[in-house]
Amino acid sequence: MIGGGDSAAEEATFLTRFASKVYLIHRRDELRASKIMADRALTNAKVEPVWNATVSEYITDDKGEMTRIRIKDTVDGVERELEVKCVFVAIGHVPNAGFLGDLVDTDENGYIIQQPAGTTKTNLAGLFAAGDVADHVYRQAITAAGDGCRAALDAERFITDLEEA
Numbered sequence: 001m002i003g004g005g006d007s008a009a010e011e012a013t014f015l016t017r018f019a020s021k022v023y024l025i026h027r028r029d030e031l032r033a034s035k036i037m038a039d040r041a042l043t044n045a046k047v048e049p050v051w052n053a054t055v056s057e058y059i060t061d062d063k064g065e066m067t068r069i070r071i072k073d074t075v076d077g078v079e080r081e082l083e084v085k086c087v088f089v090a091i092g093h094v095p096n097a098g099f100l101g102d103l104v105d106t107d108e109n110g111y112i113i114q115q116p117a118g119t120t121k122t123n124l125a126g127l128f129a130a131g132d133v134a135d136h137v138y139r140q141a142i143t144a145a146g147d148g149c150r151a152a153l154d155a156e157r158f159i160t161d162l163e164e165a
């Protein structure tokens with residue numbers, strides 16, 4: 001598991017249900033995760049933290065299956081390899097709204113602002129935002145799907161209003 005936040009700590013703990021060993025690879029020497037999440041991961045005997053490290057290469061065998069990763073120490077630059085079968089990445093989200101340029105209002109992290117709050121409308125009439133691109137809190141499949149339904153209804157009403165105008 002690569003990352004140091006809540007997601008990485010939570011998923012590292014979860015993976016111990018299936019894996020005999022989980023490396024928790026983080027570029028710093030302490031987790032950014034909340035104390036409870038960090039403690040849960042770090043006190044799990046199957047979780048081995050790998051501090052001050054970034055992954056520089058994923059190494060596969062002839063069949064294309066992962067066998068090792070090369071990691072680089074962020075302090076002294078020394079590289080070494082770890083034997084792993086899978087890698088999971090939890091290093092944060094960047095909402096994919098860049099293609100809209102300056103057309104829509106976004107918050108400081110790039111999430112599209114739904115406005116008025118409680119709708120899927122945006123500052124641009126006729127453009128509706130649904131799902132993770134407008135939700136920095138829940139970011140779940142079911143909330144995104146619900147948002148999609150709300151956006152469809154908002155769009156339908158928008159079109160109806162245009163037709164009646």
Ligand SMILES: Cc1cc2nc3c(=O)[nH]c(=O)nc-3n(C[C@H](O)[C@H](O)[C@H](O)COP(=O)(O)OP(=O)(O)OC[C@H]3O[C@@H](n4cnc5c(N)ncnc54)[C@H](O)[C@@H]3O)c2cc1C
Binds near residue numbers: 130144
């Ligand atoms: C590792 C991981 C595990 C997860 N586990 C869970 C879980 O267990 N339960 C859960 O509920 N949620 C989970 N999620 C979250 C869930 O996947 C998301 O909340 C959900 O997929 C968001 O749906 P979305 O439609 O907003 O975005 P996405 O599913 O990301 O869909 C966006 C779509 O838009 C397309 N797109 C992007 N840009 C453009 C463009 N310019 N033009 C056209 N199309 C474009 C993309 O190709 C993509 O198909 C997980 C997410 C991750 C990353």
